[in-house]
Amino acid sequence: MRSIVYYVREFLRPEWLKKFFFAKTAPLVTPSYFKDYPSRTEKECTACLSCMMICPAPGAIAVLRKKDGWEPEVYPGHCIRCGLCVEACPEGVLASGRILDVTRRDKTAFSSWYRLQVDDTLCMRCGNCCVSCPVNRQVDPQLAGTGTSASDEVIMRIEGGRVTILHEEKCTGCKTCENNCPNRAIRVARMVEGVQGEEAEA
Amino acid sequence: MSILQDIKNAVRSRSIHVSYVDVGSCNGCDIEVLACLAPRYDIEQYGIYVHNNPREADVLLVIGSVTPQWVDKLRDIWEKIPEPKVAVAIGNCPISGCVYARRGTLTTPPVENYIPIAAQVPGCPPRPTEILNAILSVAPLIYKDYEEKQP
Numbered sequence: 544m545r546s547i548v549y550y551v552r553e554f555l556r557p558e559w560l561k562k563f564f565f566a567k568t569a570p571l572v573t574p575s576y577f578k579d580y581p582s583r584t585e586k587e588c589t590a591c592l593s594c595m596m597i598c599p600a601p602g603a604i605a606v607l608r609k610k611d612g613w614e615p616e617v618y619p620g621h622c623i624r625c626g627l628c629v630e631a632c633p634e635g636v637l638a639s640g641r642i643l644d645v646t647r648r649d650k651t652a653f654s655s656w657y658r659l660q661v662d663d664t665l666c667m668r669c670g671n672c673c674v675s676c677p678v679n680r681q682v683d684p685q686l687a688g689t690g691t692s693a694s695d696e697v698i699m700r701i702e703g704g705r706v707t708i709l710h711e712e713k714c715t716g717c718k719t720c721e722n723n724c725p726n727r728a729i730r731v732a733r734m735v736e737g738v739q740g741e742e743a744e745a
Numbered sequence: 746m747s748i749l750q751d752i753k754n755a756v757r758s759r760s761i762h763v764s765y766v767d768v769g770s771c772n773g774c775d776i777e778v779l780a781c782l783a784p785r786y787d788i789e790q791y792g793i794y795v796h797n798n799p800r801e802a803d804v805l806l807v808i809g810s811v812t813p814q815w816v817d818k819l820r821d822i823w824e825k826i827p828e829p830k831v832a833v834a835i836g837n838c839p840i841s842g843c844v845y846a847r848r849g850t851l852t853t854p855p856v857e858n859y860i861p862i863a864a865q866v867p868g869c870p871p872r873p874t875e876i877l878n879a880i881l882s883v884a885p886l887i888y889k890d891y892e893e894k895q896p
């Protein structure tokens with residue numbers, strides 16, 4: 544008899560009833576360091592599009608024109624939360640989890656450049672690429688129709704009957720040369736490299 | 746508001762039977778759904794139970810970007826679930842096709858084209874907490890006063 548009373552009393556304790564009828568573990572929370580969808584910081588976007596170029600997911604990010612300047616927009620349902628755009632943005636416009644803290648601490652960054660390659664077996668030395676390149680034209684307005692140039696500062700010129708690339712680092716990736724090449728001999732590729740330390744700060 | 750309906754509401758809010766189907770994903774989301782079963786999340790405290798048989802389910806989790814072979818089979822599965830029922834898209838794949846949404850791939854997203862989707866959980870993959878929150882918030886919307894809402 545005493546044990547029955549004991550059990551009934553035990554089961555009528557409010558804590559026990561609460562434990563029995565309601566969820567027991569802490570509510571489902573997302574930790575603060577979770578690498579969630581990138582959010583915008585206060586920094587100003589320069590519309591360099593580095594974020595869009597590095598994004599591996601189709602349709603995940605777009606840099607949109609807003610009333611006062613540009614703004615990157617991330618689309619859940621497309622974005623895979625890889626965080627590459629956060630790392631790639633040179634202005635720190637995007638933030639997600641601890642990515643910015645870690646890249647600042649480890650001094651890491653993505654550095655990108657354009658690589659120019661001419662297939663000599665396809666190239667017919669017409670010089671279209673050298674003449675059409677907007678950077679070339681600015682450097683040497685007298686660039687001849689054959690693509691030869693007296694200036695050493697041009698990106699590329701025809702030299703000794705073939706295209707010689709002098710200053711790849713000046714290329715802006717506009718691909719005008721690619722579009723003007725009759726033989727698809729010149730190709731422009733965007734290269735990305737992870738760098739750390741002094742290089743990353745530059 | 747009948748008492749019977751109140752009882753049904755109370756019971757149903759603690760009895761959410763879930764079934765899942767992978768219609769062509771990378772398996773990442775499957776693993777996150779599996780992680781929901783872990784003691785860390787302890788889904789049975791919320792009254793969520795998992796079944797392999799759609800006939801026993803109320804909630805269908807759809808994972809993956811829908812390969813052509815799945816189109817008619819997915820409809821079959823959906824038809825087998827008794828009313829009231831609800832489908833939840835898990836991950837980016839059923840929403841947009843995610844990284845498979847490119848030219849020339851053998852997927853036909855979004856899953857909305859084939860069965861009605863009540864909730865979407867974006868992410869590649871979504872966290873187990875996001876999946877659980879979606880199930881817990883969508884299920885009462887569908888089941889509460891279900892009989893009274895019928896015409």
Ligand code: SF4
Pocket residue numbers: 581594597598599600603604617618621622623624625626627628629
């Ligand atoms: S997090 Fe990754 S997938 Fe999402 S927008 Fe940025 S680069 Fe694209």
Ligand code: SF4
Pocket residue numbers: 587588589590591592593594595606615631632633634635636637
């Ligand atoms: S968000 Fe950053 S990387 Fe993207 S366009 Fe703006 S400045 Fe460039």
Ligand code: SF4
Pocket residue numbers: 657659675676677678679698713714715716717718719720721731
């Ligand atoms: S991509 Fe544009 S800037 Fe670069 S070499 Fe070609 S034309 Fe010149």
Ligand code: SF4
Pocket residue numbers: 661665666667668669670671672673706723724725726727728729
């Ligand atoms: S435009 Fe093409 S074919 Fe002409 S010189 Fe340049 S790379 Fe060669």
